[in-house]
Amino acid sequence: MNDQRFLDAYFDRIGFKGPQIPSLELLNNITLAHVRSIPFENLDILLGKSINISLDSVFEKLIIQKRGGYCFEQNGLLLHVLQKLGFEVTPISARVRLDRPREFTPPRTHVFLRVEHSGKSWFTDVGVGGVSLTSAIEFIQDTEQKTNHETRRIVYEGNRYFHQVLFPNGWSDVCEFTLEEMPEIDRELANWYTSDHPKSHFKDRLIVARAGEDGKRFTLVNREFSERDKNGIANKFLIKSPKDLIKILKEKFNLTFPLDTEFRTPGLQWDQ
Template sequence: MSDDFDLNAYLRRIGYHPTPAVDVQTLRGLAVAHVAALPFENLNPWLGMPVLLSVDALERKLVQGGRGGYCFEQNGLFAAALRAIGFEVQTLIARVLWNRPEDAITAQTHMLLQITLDGESWLADVGFGALALAGALRLQPDIEQPTALEPFRLLQHGDEWVMQGCVRGAWLPLYRFDLRPHPPIDYEVANHYVSTHPQSHFVNLLIVDRTASDRRLSLCDREFTVRRLGAEPERRTLRSVAELRHVLESEFLLRLPDEDALDRRLEALPEGD
């Protein structure tokens, strides 16, 4: 185990109590606990604050600060924790296809992880927001793989892979990726783009998600949605700043940043229908 990463603090933050080992049970258990405890959220870019990717910065924000983050932060922190335990981890970068055609050409703006364990490759991804992977997948094509919630599968086209999730009976593409390693600068550039570009939805929309053991919680601006397997989504509009703050703190388990701009941005959210 590494002395550079405060593994015990991380395990306390996600509520993981078994002694971690370098095995599949630990990998899956950590992923389930991580997505339940650490919400996907974009408060920093939405408020015009920087998103820092060093391990120290991730520990300060997500572990000590009671915050969440988006894919580069979530999977960056998860990779550091796995490495501290002794896992062999490689970061990968993907082109997001969610709500787009599977052949769409999109920027490489998503991080996921490849883990090698006893000679077998696995994928983990605790940072895909509304469809975060509560578990881990074998790197094998064309097989349905169960998780704590929806099943997932991988398709392979030459050197490229497509991640799909089964949502209400339909297989939907999440992203496309290959297995080439990428240096940290590639993630820094992609992170800068999604956190500062004026057309980035992380700059323009409030987006928060959390994956609990039996449901997925989502907030997009004022619309709060709860999704359970086999049931229709439950949606309601949060009308006041007090309502928004309450849901962010109680449902998404966030310690909100002490920024004067937060209430102003919450108040200015569009009312919707």
């Protein structure tokens, strides 16, 4: 497939029809459209499938099959798109820190993108679940930055950078990084751990997330569905049956599965 056909298919998938000239506005528009249209999800892992992060496989899954994926799929796809559009892009290695104390060291199994434009560095990340960026943030320290959803900032502590999100109860770490590039071989290795290692947290819980309009976030963790508004206030309810789960996946995330699909994970227990 030539570059323009690839880009046309991608832009059709995310519903974007604007100019394709590299600019900060284009970067922001793509980031927002992507996370509204392509959900974050780990469902193939719970179906016993390995995750192939080659470009052909990611294109087939996320674009043709209209599925979602996690960071190596999501940001891997966006990396290729931005490069074909003419942006200067570097994949950056990171550790996800959501809901994890600073004294705990998580594996380096996350990748996000650094984009150079007009003499400045910008970060975008469409693959970190319920807090995926909906517009790029500038690589500047200790400065609050508004996005289409939450406020963000980058701080530097203990020889590490921390990308943080502002929730109603205060700042929370999203991920930590050192600006080290994550080449393809490192992404392959980290993807193997994330998708196949028995201690991967993607093995023991179901996770699906998508950004909505007007600052909304839709998140599904095991049986708990959450709809969070622009103020960070969440309305939650518990899914009662496997069929209701399939219905929620379709209605809120546009993911279609047969009614008899069984996602196997210790975090998904149904009342007998």
